[in-house]
Amino acid sequence: MSAPAYDLGRHPAALALVNRHRLRVWEPLPWILALAFYFAFPNHLGFGTDLLVTILFALSLDLALGYAGIVTLGHAAFFGAGAYTVGMLAHHGIWNEPISGLLMGASVAALIGFASGLILLRTTGLTLLMLTLCTMALLEEAANMGEKYTGGFDGLPNLPIPPLFGLFEFNPLYPRVQYLYVLGVLFLCFIFVRTLVYSPFGRSLTGIRENVLRMHAVGAPVNWRLVTCYTISAAIAGIAGGLWAQANAYVNLSTLSLDRAATVLIILVLGGYGRLYGAFIGAVVYMALSHFLAQVYPTAWQLGLGLMLVLIALFARNGVIGLWDMLRNRLMAKGATMRATKSGPS
Amino acid sequence: MRVIFGIDVASMVLGGLAAGMVLFIVSVGLSVTMGLMGFVNLAHGGFAMLGGYVIVLAMRNWGIGFLPALALGFVVIAGVSIAFERLLYSRLYRASELDQVLFTIGLVFMMISTVTLTIGPENQQLMLPSWLQGQLDLGILHYRTYSVFLIAVGTAIVIGLWLGFERTRMGAQIRAAVDNRRMAESLGINIDRLFMFTFAFGSGMAAIGGGLGAEFLGLNPQYPLIYLVYFLIVVSVGGLGRVTGVFFASILIGIFDFALKKYLPQGGTLFIFAMTILLLLWRPQGLFGGKAT
Amino acid sequence: MTDPLLETRALSKSFGALAAARDINFRLERGARHALIGPNGAGKTTFINLLTGVFLPTQGKVLLEGRDITTMQQSARVKLGIARTFQINRLFRGLSVLDNVYMAVAERLGAGAQMMKPAGMRNDVVEEAMRLLDVLKLSDYAGHRVSELPYGRQRLVELAIALGLEPQVLLLDEPAAGVPSTESHIILDAVAALPKQIGVLIIDHDMDLVFRFAERITVLVGGAIFAEGTPKEIGADQRVRDVYLGKAHHG
Numbered sequence: 001m002s003a004p005a006y007d008l009g010r011h012p013a014a015l016a017l018v019n020r021h022r023l024r025v026w027e028p029l030p031w032i033l034a035l036a037f038y039f040a041f042p043n044h045l046g047f048g049t050d051l052l053v054t055i056l057f058a059l060s061l062d063l064a065l066g067y068a069g070i071v072t073l074g075h076a077a078f079f080g081a082g083a084y085t086v087g088m089l090a091h092h093g094i095w096n097e098p099i100s101g102l103l104m105g106a107s108v109a110a111l112i113g114f115a116s117g118l119i120l121l122r123t124t125g126l127t128l129l130m131l132t133l134c135t136m137a138l139l140e141e142a143a144n145m146g147e148k149y150t151g152g153f154d155g156l157p158n159l160p161i162p163p164l165f166g167l168f169e170f171n172p173l174y175p176r177v178q179y180l181y182v183l184g185v186l187f188l189c190f191i192f193v194r195t196l197v198y199s200p201f202g203r204s205l206t207g208i209r210e211n212v213l214r215m216h217a218v219g220a221p222v223n224w225r226l227v228t229c230y231t232i233s234a235a236i237a238g239i240a241g242g243l244w245a246q247a248n249a250y251v252n253l254s255t256l257s258l259d260r261a262a263t264v265l266i267i268l269v270l271g272g273y274g275r276l277y278g279a280f281i282g283a284v285v286y287m288a289l290s291h292f293l294a295q296v297y298p299t300a301w302q303l304g305l306g307l308m309l310v311l312i313a314l315f316a317r318n319g320v321i322g323l324w325d326m327l328r329n330r331l332m333a334k335g336a337t338m339r340a341t342k343s344g345p346s
Numbered sequence: 347m348r349v350i351f352g353i354d355v356a357s358m359v360l361g362g363l364a365a366g367m368v369l370f371i372v373s374v375g376l377s378v379t380m381g382l383m384g385f386v387n388l389a390h391g392g393f394a395m396l397g398g399y400v401i402v403l404a405m406r407n408w409g410i411g412f413l414p415a416l417a418l419g420f421v422v423i424a425g426v427s428i429a430f431e432r433l434l435y436s437r438l439y440r441a442s443e444l445d446q447v448l449f450t451i452g453l454v455f456m457m458i459s460t461v462t463l464t465i466g467p468e469n470q471q472l473m474l475p476s477w478l479q480g481q482l483d484l485g486i487l488h489y490r491t492y493s494v495f496l497i498a499v500g501t502a503i504v505i506g507l508w509l510g511f512e513r514t515r516m517g518a519q520i521r522a523a524v525d526n527r528r529m530a531e532s533l534g535i536n537i538d539r540l541f542m543f544t545f546a547f548g549s550g551m552a553a554i555g556g557g558l559g560a561e562f563l564g565l566n567p568q569y570p571l572i573y574l575v576y577f578l579i580v581v582s583v584g585g586l587g588r589v590t591g592v593f594f595a596s597i598l599i600g601i602f603d604f605a606l607k608k609y610l611p612q613g614g615t616l617f618i619f620a621m622t623i624l625l626l627l628w629r630p631q632g633l634f635g636g637k638a639t
Numbered sequence: 640m641t642d643p644l645l646e647t648r649a650l651s652k653s654f655g656a657l658a659a660a661r662d663i664n665f666r667l668e669r670g671a672r673h674a675l676i677g678p679n680g681a682g683k684t685t686f687i688n689l690l691t692g693v694f695l696p697t698q699g700k701v702l703l704e705g706r707d708i709t710t711m712q713q714s715a716r717v718k719l720g721i722a723r724t725f726q727i728n729r730l731f732r733g734l735s736v737l738d739n740v741y742m743a744v745a746e747r748l749g750a751g752a753q754m755m756k757p758a759g760m761r762n763d764v765v766e767e768a769m770r771l772l773d774v775l776k777l778s779d780y781a782g783h784r785v786s787e788l789p790y791g792r793q794r795l796v797e798l799a800i801a802l803g804l805e806p807q808v809l810l811l812d813e814p815a816a817g818v819p820s821t822e823s824h825i826i827l828d829a830v831a832a833l834p835k836q837i838g839v840l841i842i843d844h845d846m847d848l849v850f851r852f853a854e855r856i857t858v859l860v861g862g863a864i865f866a867e868g869t870p871k872e873i874g875a876d877q878r879v880r881d882v883y884l885g886k887a888h889h890g
Binding site: 119129130145262266300311 | 380384386434437438441443444445446447448449451452453454455456457458459460462463571574575578579582586615616619620622623626627630631
Binding site: 006008012014017018019020195198200202204207210213215216217221222225 | 691713714715716717718722723725729730731732733734735736737738741742743745746747750751752753754755756757758759760761762764765766767769770778781782800803804
């Protein structure tokens with residue numbers, strides 16, 4: 001640009017945009033809590049591992065649903081693809097090193113995401129919903145059928161997963177290594193997703209969600225952006241599935257089920273979608289509730305969950321974070337008027 | 347002619363037709379309401395399940411006959427669904443698809459758990475009256491009386507609905523509203539009332555379908571989730587708001603499913619999912635749908 | 640003779656039996672201030688949609704500087720410098736004014752596909768977006784959410800987005816539509832101040848705006864060109880007056 005540099009510092013809105021991606025003070029908090037959990041609850045690390053995997057899965061959905069606005073009912077397709085890739089490679093003695101296995105799981109999921117996204121992201125609404133659902137059902141049925149390779153209905157138990165880096169043994173009864181391993185992978189993926197959503201690419205996804213016709217009119221290759229986003233989202237879901245298989249040392253059809261797809265959707269909505277940390281909050285709230293309630297009163301838990309969904313859809317469209325935002329805005333507005341009346345116009 | 351290449355064509359067609367009829371009776375309301383309002387109602391199967399319970403329990407506990415029980419199921423569920431529509435659904439017509447999905451999934455969960463808590467998780471057996479048991483002599487072959495009954499009832503309902511859709515004022519209004527809602531509104535058609543009516547009627551039909559199908563689809567609290575994909579496939583293959591489209595799609599899928607389960611138990615369902623995906627990619631508006639959605 | 644900036648040759652479009660554009664031969668010169676007028680339903684917006692690639696024509700050609708772009712995709716045409724505003728606002732209503740303009744500038748500068756750098760670190764994009772807001776006197780609203788702005792200002796954001804694409808050809812579809820008369824001067828001033836080198840085609844009903852702005856006017860009736868000339872010629876044309884007073888042609 002030949003024009004002289006614009007002094008962005010003199011304008012608050014520009015400054016806000018320039019600094020939007022900066023780390024906020026509280027952002028290390030989830031990671032501190034996650035480490036604290038490791039030391040505070042050594043007997044609940046199985047639950048903790050499951051929670052971290054769920055956060056990662058919800059995060060992957062947030063990218064597609066929360067940012068790009070792709071309403072999918074079939075995200076478990078990619079979770080399952082990752083899980084079965086890791087599981088089948090290990091079970092048949094082809095490959096079982098954890099980290100490279102994870103990458104393979106991610107690649108297979110990404111490939112499926114890319115191939116299916118290429119065609120089905122041209123549709124919207126009910127058709128898209130149906131196609132995502134059918135793709136997942138297709139994979140589930142294939143896994144059910146290919147008994148020789150996938151173990152069919154029973155899945156593949158007792159996967160031989162060698163120690164991480166050849167040093168740290170995965171112990172199913174005392175899953176310390178699993179917890180830290182999953183936490184590390186989640187951290188890396190989170191950094192990646194966070195960078196992505198604050199990038200111009202991430203902004204353009206938001207643009208597509210907000211007004212797709214306008215995005216076409218500013219010359220954005222909308223379909224490519226969506227396919228790219230969907231593929232990345234699928235890869236991360238695949239990593240989550242791979243982690244699940246490694247941490248539990250088995251895979252089964254539940255990784256590909258409508259139940260799992262619906263649950264992750266619920267978790268994301270519960271926390272608040274399109275906001276990065278909604279995945280964390282939703283997963284913690286949901287998993288904690290289900291951990292304590294679902295085992296004691298499974299039916300009442302389902303009733304409560306259903307009621308909660310109905311209420312969220314009717315009244316709280318942005319989940320827990322949305323409620324918090326609303327509350328904060330009200331308080332701030334109140335504070336502002338109080339300040340204004342005290343000190344006069346500023 | 348009955349057996350071709352070792353395949354029993356007649357029994358395949360009859361069995362598939364019977365299953366397809368039930369699929370049609372359950373799904374037709376879903377198609378019309380989705381076409382009218384664009385409302386993604388994943389809880390539709392829940393009304394079928396509730397209807398099935400009303401019918402089965404009324405027969406068992408009060409000893410009423412099968413046909414009166416079906417009528418009772420229709421009336422009860424249509425009434426219940428009016429309450430649902432006025433109190434809940436109507437608030438979400440302008441909401442996003444995601445909110446509609448969440449709301450109806452929540453509703454399904456509540457239906458499942460309520461039934462599990464009050465009645466129990468086990469499968470409910472439908473006691474067919476004696477006149478529907480056994481085999482019927484059709485001249486060229488013997489076939490299960492109940493399947494023949496289902497085909498007859500289904501055919502009667504299709505013809506009735508078709509006449510209602512094509513020949514009555516309300517049917518014309520519904521067709522107009524499915525094709526172009528704004529235009530219909532500007533012509534003074536009261537879409538809200540129309541929707542309430544079709545919603546109640548569709549749910550009532552689903553209830554009848556839930557009762558009719560209980561014999562071979564089973565009836566337990568998980569019903570709405572187990573068959574959700576099937577109902578949605580029928581609706582999207584048939585086209586939104588298309589009675590005849592849904593009918594042909596139901597029959598097609600009924601026969602395919604029946605035949606594949608019998609002759610290709612490995613992979614039958616896989617085939618149906620794959621076909622649906624290919625079809626929707628080819629024609630996103632469904633086989634019989636008039637407009638892209 | 641050099642090629643005009645934008646040209647259509649025998650451009651036609653039918654929707655079923657309805658001919659929305661009929662045999663339109665149209666030229667927009669470099670730096671032109673051209674207006675397209677016509678009664679409701681004359682096919683003005685359809686014509687814009689054909690130029691921008693929302694619809695493909697049934698027959699005929701669209702040429703940009705002599706290059707055939709008839710079948711080119713919408714986004715590719717934008718890259719070649721054809722931008723438009725919409726008759727009804729199409730904005731990112733939940734985002735700030737600055738974000739709205741950022742989106743357009745980012746696409747033009749090819750930043751839109753960049754993944755690993757924060758949006759705010761693309762200073763070139765932010766700076767240019769802010770400059771545009773300055774030009775359109777919107778910078779005081781830069782941090783406001785679009786949905787909070789009065790309608791007149793929202794129309795300006797439409798214009799800012801289009802200008803952010805640095806167009807050679809700018810198609811303005813009723814830029815003052817829906818703006819209350821107390822605010823309409825904002826739009827008129829902004830349109831009058833558009834950079835000289837852009838070829839502008841404006842569609843409007845507002846004859847004040849059209850006659851103040853345009854150097855050349857094309858009248859579209861029933862999907863076909865009815866008359867074309869300078870504002871003086873068009874103003875003096877009895878047939879055009881008849882059309883506007885409803886004496887001639889309907890549809």
